[in-house]
Amino acid sequence: MKVYIFLAIMILCIILVPVTAYLLKEWYAYWSHALLAIIFSVLAVLMKTSYYWEED
Amino acid sequence: MAPPIPEATPELVAGVIAAVVAFLTVSVLLGFLMRKKAKNFEEWLVGHGDIGPFITGFALIASYLSGWAIFGNAGLGYAYGWAGSWLIGTMCIMGMALCLVIGYRMRRYVGLGARTVPEMLRVRFESRVVQALAGLAMIVLLIVYSVGQYKAMATVWTITTNTSFYWSLMATAILVLVYIAIGGYTGTQWVSCFQGIVLTIVGWTLGIVALNWAGGPTNITEVMRTESFTVPGGNATQIPLSDYTLSLPPPEGLTFPGLDWIGVTAAIFMFLFMATGFPHNVARFLGTRKITKREYWVMLLILIVGGLTPLWIGAVGFAARAVWGNALMAGKYQPMYGDSAATFVSISAGGVPLASLFAAGVFAASVATLAGMVMIMATNITRDLIHNMRPTVSSTKLLWLTRFMLIPFIAIPLWWTFTSPPPILSEFMAGSAVAQAGIFFFVVGVSMYWKRATKWGAIATIIYGLVLTVLHPNAYGKQIGLYHWGYWALLLMFGSAFIYFFVSLGTKPLSEEKLRKLFPKQNTS
Numbered sequence: 337m338k339v340y341i342f343l344a345i346m347i348l349c350i351i352l353v354p355v356t357a358y359l360l361k362e363w364y365a366y367w368s369h370a371l372l373a374i375i376f377s378v379l380a381v382l383m384k385t386s387y388y389w390e391e392d
Numbered sequence: 393m394a395p396p397i398p399e400a401t402p403e404l405v406a407g408v409i410a411a412v413v414a415f416l417t418v419s420v421l422l423g424f425l426m427r428k429k430a431k432n433f434e435e436w437l438v439g440h441g442d443i444g445p446f447i448t449g450f451a452l453i454a455s456y457l458s459g460w461a462i463f464g465n466a467g468l469g470y471a472y473g474w475a476g477s478w479l480i481g482t483m484c485i486m487g488m489a490l491c492l493v494i495g496y497r498m499r500r501y502v503g504l505g506a507r508t509v510p511e512m513l514r515v516r517f518e519s520r521v522v523q524a525l526a527g528l529a530m531i532v533l534l535i536v537y538s539v540g541q542y543k544a545m546a547t548v549w550t551i552t553t554n555t556s557f558y559w560s561l562m563a564t565a566i567l568v569l570v571y572i573a574i575g576g577y578t579g580t581q582w583v584s585c586f587q588g589i590v591l592t593i594v595g596w597t598l599g600i601v602a603l604n605w606a607g608g609p610t611n612i613t614e615v616m617r618t619e620s621f622t623v624p625g626g627n628a629t630q631i632p633l634s635d636y637t638l639s640l641p642p643p644e645g646l647t648f649p650g651l652d653w654i655g656v657t658a659a660i661f662m663f664l665f666m667a668t669g670f671p672h673n674v675a676r677f678l679g680t681r682k683i684t685k686r687e688y689w690v691m692l693l694i695l696i697v698g699g700l701t702p703l704w705i706g707a708v709g710f711a712a713r714a715v716w717g718n719a720l721m722a723g724k725y726q727p728m729y730g731d732s733a734a735t736f737v738s739i740s741a742g743g744v745p746l747a748s749l750f751a752a753g754v755f756a757a758s759v760a761t762l763a764g765m766v767m768i769m770a771t772n773i774t775r776d777l778i779h780n781m782r783p784t785v786s787s788t789k790l791l792w793l794t795r796f797m798l799i800p801f802i803a804i805p806l807w808w809t810f811t812s813p814p815p816i817l818s819e820f821m822a823g824s825a826v827a828q829a830g831i832f833f834f835v836v837g838v839s840m841y842w843k844r845a846t847k848w849g850a851i852a853t854i855i856y857g858l859v860l861t862v863l864h865p866n867a868y869g870k871q872i873g874l875y876h877w878g879y880w881a882l883l884l885m886f887g888s889a890f891i892y893f894f895v896s897l898g899t900k901p902l903s904e905e906k907l908r909k910l911f912p913k914q915n916t917s
Contacts, residue, residue, distance in 0.1 A: 377489030
């Protein structure tokens with residue numbers, strides 16, 4: 337269940353990129369994209385290490 | 393009062409040459425040191441499979457940050473204002489994280505005999521045709537990418553040494569040859585790691601210094617609200633630079649990704665797919681050792697720090713626009729135009745030390761990348777085409793042929809840049825990036841996880857991707873009414889996805905027995 341929540345948040349991060357550009361504009365939008373990308377990447381690695389970890 | 397646009401001085405020339413020579417020396421020493429440790433050419437390519445997270449992380453940064461990110465992003469910010477952000481890649485860390493999560497499985501194919509990405513595809517699909525086609529696609533797309541690297545280094549050389557742009561192009565070609573001749577092309581993880589650290593330091597330093605130099609973020613915002621788009625050559629328009637979309641007039645304006653929200657959507661997907669789609673990126677994992685969960689987080693931290701570098705360089709472009717207005721778009725700066733912004737800011741804001749450091753950074757990003765790409769293209773011919781089709785050809789002949797093939801692969805993009813240099817290099821390179829994203833994200837990235845992928849799916853995707861590449865709005869797309877970059881990019885990426893899955897599902901995959909070797913049962917924890 338948690339995996340789907342993580343996935344939903346990751347998709348939301350992508351959707352929010354153009355939305356923040358439209359609503360926030362200028363520097364706020366610029367750095368908010370970086371923040372959204374960091375949240376996305378933390379969740380991606382969290383999913384990998386928690387649920388899809390591969391042993392050799 | 394705004395500081396003047398700087399000119400080259402003897403101190404600057406000396407500083408830049410010293411920085412480039414120092415960078416070259418360290419890269420070559422590292423290359424030789426690691427080469428000495430390797431017993432043969434294959435070990436030299438991927439090491440002993442013992443590379444840790446720190447080296448892999450920064451090597452990934454180095455292969456991702458090319459002349460586009462470390463240099464061209466300032467040109468985007470300068471020429472297009474906030475709408476340039478879509479090609480600056482403000483959310484590029486998302487794509488890099490996907491590459492980190494997906495690319496790690498490349499290690500599995502080293503154990504099965506693969507040393508390059510096309511070889512990994514031969515192993516995955518048991519098909520020499522897929523290997524050859526992938527090699528061919530890489531050649532076509534890397535030639536386009538190489539043009540941007542030439543422009544980046546030639547622009548820095550022109551501005552800092554006061555040499556003409558065309559002689560600077562020749563100097564860049566000579567630097568590439570020197571770099572390759574003395575062994576700096578190795579592209580070993582250690583050299584790449586060093587380059588990744590240099591690029592990160594340069595990007596962060598220049599970005600922070602530039603913001604301060606331009607009077608701070610608030611001042612930049614206020615000035616940008618008054619700026620309007622200027623066509624390369626100097627014709628100012630009434631189109632404001634204050635928004636995240638820029639309604640440039642058709643038909644030429646339709647080729648700009650930040651034109652509307654369709655183009656923006658395409659640019660977002662391009663950045664999501666392209667880090668994994670760049671074959672030279674996923675190849676970084678070929679030499680990686682087994683990584684613990686904690687080390688995975690270390691790699692992510694490195695990617696986040698390094699992945700913010702393109703944003704800092706983009707900010708340099710905004711700073712230059714706020715200080716010098718549209719002056720750099722004038723005919724006087726042809727063919728560099730806005731792409732010259734970062735170099736001028738490095739000189740004006742930081743003097744000889746920062747300008748020299750920046751030149752070393754661009755050298756790392758463009759000349760080293762160019763040398764690596766030239767080597768990859770030459771190897772694509774010898775290893776993925778000739779040796780693939782005629783395995784009996786001796787290794788001595790292949791080595792000599794590889795050396796011979798360096799000449800055309802240095803000369804073709806040089807001639808291209810010489811005869812028609814792109815006004816904004818990142819915009820030009822994005823064409824190749826979309827194709828690499830659309831083709832290789834699926835053919836390489838997804839195929840490592842999806843058992844049902846077939847060689848016919850891979851072949852059809854590569855062919856479709858290459859055909860669509862030729863139909864870029866600035867190439868032959870206009871002849872069939874494809875003027876809009878966003879539609880073209882979405883058609884390429886999602887068309888590739890559709891063809892990959894559709895053809896794969898309609899054709900026969902490898903046998904269960906063979907697939908078991910590629911997808912052994914895992915204990916997940």
